[in-house]
Structures are given as C-alpha cells and as structure tokens.
Amino acid sequence: MEIEVLIKSAQDLKNVKHLSKMKAYAVVYVDKEVDMAKTHVDEEGETNPTWNEVVKVRFHKELLNNVNIATLKVDIYAHGHVREKLVGSSSVLLCDVLKGGHESESLDNHNPIPCMTIHVWSSGRSCGFLNLQVPPIGKILRESLSVVDEKLGERIVLLGSRPHSALNLALGGGSILKSSTI
Numbered sequence: 001m002e003i004e005v006l007i008k009s010a011q012d013l014k015n016v017k018h019l020s021k022m023k024a025y026a027v028v029y030v031d032k033e034v035d036m037a038k039t040h041v042d043e044e045g046e047t048n049p050t051w052n053e054v055v056k057v058r059f060h061k062e063l064l065n066n067v068n069i070a071t072l073k074v075d076i077y078a079h080g081h082v083r084e085k086l087v088g089s090s091s092v093l094l095c096d097v098l099k100g101g102h103e104s105e106s107l108d109n110h111n112p113i114p115c116m117t118i119h120v121w122s123s124g125r126s127c128g129f130l131n132l133q134v135p136p137i138g139k140i141l142r143e144s145l146s147v148v149d150e151k152l153g154e155r156i157v158l159l160g161s162r163p164h165s166a167l168n169l170a171l172g173g174g175s176i177l178k179s180s181t182i
Contacts, residue, residue, distance in 0.1 A: 001061045003030065003098070005072065006133040007039050013120060013128035016085045018080050023079040024049040024087060026130075030059035030072055030094070040076040041079045047128070049076075063094070070094040076120060076132055088127040090121035097134035 007026050015022050023043050029036040037055035063070040071091040078085045097116070113135045120128040 002056050002058045002062065003072065003094075004135060005037075005074075007051045007074065008131040008133065009048070009052070010046050010076060010131070011047075011129045013047045013049070013076065013087050014048050014122060016087050017080070022046045022087075023172055024076055025050050026051060027075045027077065028055050028057050028072070030057055030063060030070065032073075047090070058147060064098075068072050068093065068095050069150060072134065074132065076128075076130070076142060086122070088122035090118045090120050092116065092118055092134075098136055104147045152166050 003026055007028060008026065010026075011023065013022075017023075023041050024045065025041045026039045027036055028038075035058040037057050038053065039051040039053045042049035042051060057072075059070075071093055074088040074090045076085050076089070113133050115131060115133050117129050117131050118124045120130050
C-alpha cells in the first residue's frame, strides 16, 4: 500500500545547530524497512521551516489490520556538512489519518482533507510543532492540491517515494494538537 502525505511546515523547532544556520528537512515513513521519503532541505526557515511537499510512502498492507497501533512517523533533521542531526520526531496513528473517505467522494468543501498540527519530540520533551495533511483512504491528495494552492497561496512540490535506508532514524511519539480543514 501507499500513503500520500503533504508535509507543510514546522514551527518553533529546537535549534540544534549552535554555530551555524539550521537547515531542516523531514523524513516520512510508516515502516522504515519498507520505504521512506525525504523532503528538500529548507535553507532559509531555520527553526520554522516550510516544505510544502507531497511525499508518497509505501508500507505493507498487513499494517492496516493493526491500524490502531500502526503509526505514520516524521523525523526532522538538521542538515550538516559532516553529519545530519536529529531535531525531533513526530508520530500519528494511522487510524487518526486514514479514517473516512470513499473513492466516489469528491474533494470539495463538504469533504476537505484535514490539516493536523502535531508535537515534535526529542528526549521526551516537546521541541516544536509539525503541520501535515494526509487524505483518508480512497482520496487522493494530488487532486486537492489546486484547492490548497488557491486557498493558501502556497507552492506545493510533488515527490515520489524513494528509499533512504542509509539514514539513522529515531522513533518519537506525538499527539494531534489541532486539526483543521482546508
């Protein structure tokens, strides 16, 4: 199976680059042994990066049988010349992001895709917030991008899924703070 995720932005991230400018990117996965996707590096946002990228992540269909424990994970890293430094991690239950939706339902104002704001965690402490959108099963995020672009006036970049097995990733926990619709 495959899931599309719009990684919008993050706010108030902990600055882990003390001697240079923090340049953040996000790594998205459900099962890091199956597939991971990575956003571009935001060169300007520092502790408030903006990505506005749609990434696709594959995972084993069997995970949907345990949707109450399966999670979508997002790790945020600070890009470095020597090494990548983990800023923090977020996770949200798949049951919270995949519920609802049907292939015949249209993506109009009656059935918008929710935008979620979730905590970014590092060593058990909140170190910022992540904004993302995930369409329910049966809905395609790409079809709703024109609505996102018109309402928010933001640039959206579409990315395919690609493995990043060389990354050293850490798991984190999270909770939905705010859910709104576009």
